[in-house]
Amino acid sequence: MSEAQTVTATFTAKPITYKLSVSKVGTGSVKSDPSGINCGSDCVASFDKGKVVTLTATAASGYSFGGWSGACSNTSGTCSVSMASAKTVTATFIVAAPVNYQLTVKKTGSGSVNSDPNGINCGSNCSANFESGSAVILTAEPASGYEFNRWSGCTAFATNPLQCQVDINKAQTVSATFTAAAPTTPVNYQLTVKKTGNGTINSDPNGINCGSNCSANFESGKTITLTAAPAADSTFVSWSGCTAVAANPLQCTVTMSKAQAITATFAVIPTTGGNLTVKTVGNGNVTSDPLGINCGSLCAASFSDRVVTLTALPASGETFVRWNGCIANATNPMQCRVTLTKNLTVTAEFSNKTTLEADIQITNVVLTPVSPSAGKSFTAQITLKNIGNIALTSGSHLEVWASEPSGQSCGAIGDAFADIDQLARNDSTTITVKLIAPIKGMQRLRVFADSQCKMTELSERNNQLVKHYTVN
Template sequence: MTKQQDKAFSAKRHFPHSTHSPSFPGTLVLGVLLAFLGGCGGGAGSDAEGSGSTGGTGLTPPPGTHELNVTLSGSGQVVSQPAGIDCGSSCTADFGAGSSVTLSATPSPGFAFAGWSGNCSGTGDCTVLMTAARGVTAAFVETGGGTPTSYTLNVSRTGNGTVTSAPAGISCGSACSASYAAGTSVTLSASAASGYTFAGWSGGCSGSGSCTVSMTQARSVAATFTQSAPTSYTLSVSKNGSGTVTSAPAGISCGSACSASYASGTSVTLSASAASGYTFSGWSGSGCSGTGACTVSMTQARSVSASFTQNTASADLCNGLVTDKVAHPMPALAKPALGQTVTDPAFGTTIRRITEVGGTGVIKPAYSTIPAWNADESYLILYHTNTSNSGHHLYDGKTYQYIRKLDINPPDLEQFYWHTTDPDVLFYVNSSTKTLTRYRVSTGAKEAIKTFSCGGSVSGGSDPMFMSWDSDVIGLRCSSGFVFTYRISTDTVGATLSSGSGNAPIASASGTTVFFANGGNAEVRDLDMQYLRGLPIDPNEHASLGRLANGHDTHNAVSFGGYEGSLVTADMTDGSVRVIVGPETGYPYPPGGTHVSALAFKKPGWVALSIVGSTNGANTLNQELVLADSNAGGKVCRVAHHRSWGKAGPRGYWAEPHVVISPSGTRLLFGSDWGGGSSVDAYVVELPSYVP
């Protein structure tokens, strides 16, 4: 029962009939009661009141306790141990006489505990000994208007690592802020996580050593951890076709081990070796191209792809064809209807007509030096002229069904270049903007690769051929008087060469050199147009660049002087020259109107010829399509009569057959006026080796 409850209870018990609460002080009531009780034993009651003593009769705490009273100044809370005081709400309590009571102060937000007064002092916990009634005041001050006794230290991090403090409080990681008594000196230490380095402090500290701050105000410190540079990187090799890739230093042997880790900055050289029946056709990725060694610097993870193509030596395209050298006169043969086939009566091969232009129109291959089929032979491009819709038109490469006209504008009709591995891509130089453009056939999307600085037009020259067989290097001519090369993968424009020739340099199949018809000189130069060697041939005859199964680049041409033949192959790698089809090998002196196509990049060394000669086709090679393996010891086979009169007919140049070999070497595309007709259509010879 509290002191107040005890007082009320006593009054009610001794005055049960009172009709009102006593209005006199409680001490008087207790005095009267004591006097009355004293008089009950006899004696004169009349003066009892007057004679009653008041000594020791004032109101006192219950025996054995003392009162503790707490007063607050400002906003905060004080609690006691043992319980009793919880001030805020309950600020007075009785505690046993002689007991020890500990008071703790907690400031409200925005306030700081400034200290005790009364029976305590200082700012720590207050302990009072209850040998008498006690009074304590707790003072709290607003932090904006007083002097705080503690401040907060906040730590932030960038990257992975931890920050700890002495004295304890910060362990960031998890606890990134802590409160410290005003004036405390706090030292922060940073520890980087695995794979990271401590880069330094900012905010309340700088440098990369330990950080010491004095908590005279709230502080903020930032610790930055940066990812450490890897000490090694992975080199990954992928392959197309059959062969192996090895590395120096060792690590790659692909075959089996196609990835390896190398110390950062290591220079790794990859070498390719083709399996039996295959030829290494080139590198791609990480700046590697061509067929030489591939060297990469391991300053980051690298990926390189090696392509191997099946050699023609293991796939004889002449099987089932005529290989003799005697005359097979050309008999009359009716022109087949669109989509129909006829059998060549002299050579037994199948000829399919794939267009029907009518009138005086022309539909035919663009030129013998430019692939008509894409990489997987699923698309075919034919050029339409003297029609209502002239230009480059797309056909299905296998069914020969018409698809649509292509929205491209190369500098000349022959100057488009199929990608040799991506069947959806072709390249051309936009004649309006002088920009090498990547064109996606399936969608018609155009991507600008490189816009060239040139005072005139940029083109593949007056006698254009193909790009490198890895679709990475192209030779170009600026009409203001210089020539140069460009490598797509590294965005590298080679050194320019001033030239009055209308020709551009032609990228070799390997992409390591170019052929340049420099006036009357046949030259092999590097990609910076530096002279390497000359070839003892006429550079201005019809020709096509190719490659042998051993990887050597070749120039394949008709030649009428010195080396004579309908096909003379010059090795651009070692400078040697061989007559493949000519008097030296038992064939007649080359007839006129010969064009060469060496674009069977999946069958290196195979070359197709279209020869006009005499329009009656009575003698060997006249009016013929010929297929030759230019590899050492290769065969020559005679395929069909194309029956086109070329310049001797009414369509003139447009009636030249301009044979184009397919990438697989199993089909020959040509144009024909079919005996001097008024129109020119496209035809395909499907060889016995062709598989639809």
């Protein structure tokens, strides 16, 4: 101190601040003016007493602003808070209702358009609403005789011009244009059938009936089935130029890739004839076709025809048992066929009334449908009759083959089977089995009653029957 001095001290008032807190419900952000709150990340800030703070809410994508609560209350996007004390504000965001726009498809020509996701099936429904922001893929399918030409109003796929994409951001219209396809002339080739011997040839599909018409034109790529029918005095020998059907040698197939010629060979059956003698065991009668045998009264005759059919007629109370010396008819065991290349003797055996045995005979087979389609199911209704002297009491077994040309032996396993229940004498029963049709063409369904051969019958030669049928 070298002299007297004066010092001045200055004091200022400390500002008063209050805290403003923002909370959120839903998804969005809140900012303040003046700055301080960016909520987002920073939801609390302090402001001077008396300061008016403006909060602004911004909804996230897919949400809308619902309103303020707490220190301010309104539904606008902003609110003002006067900082007279610490304040709390809540901003509520709600999920926004989706915005949908209509997509309409217009067609020119014949065809259909479908959408992914579903909605348009045009055809019947050519417009639908889709959510904004979605991508809709349209697929065109031309009608028969038409081809797809172009899209308009969408982006076609380079890898598949039948498809295009529409990005939904407004109502839009897409055009699909179909145009009539240029007619194509099918390529046809001629199929000619030559015959050696006596018989007829028919084709499937129709065209050849040879008989009268031995050639026809068929479309390229078409498979033709030919069927031979020998005349009464002939037998079918072979095909040449086509593929014989293993299940039916009377048929062959040819695929039309060029003009082709087929040869069908028939051979005449010699008519040497001879003397035929018929003997009967038991009580019954035998007649012949052609006429000559009527045994009862006449048991021998001379025939100029080579093939003679014999029919057995049991007397009242008797049962036909078997033939000896001729070939029994598979579909009618009461008949047999004999081929006369020399003098022959045939025996027809009828049961003795004192023989007490059952005898199951197959009397009828009905198919539903009559001509099934290859690979499809069908049913066979098989009617059986006990023609024996006593009832069948122990039951038996039935096997069925959808295609089996050869006779079967005891224990053979078919395509389907069924049990034959007890059956009184002279009674009939019908059994239905389900089968799968084999390949297309003429087929032979075989039925075998008592296939396990566990019962003794008056006749063991009438247990199998063949039903001819056509598979489409």
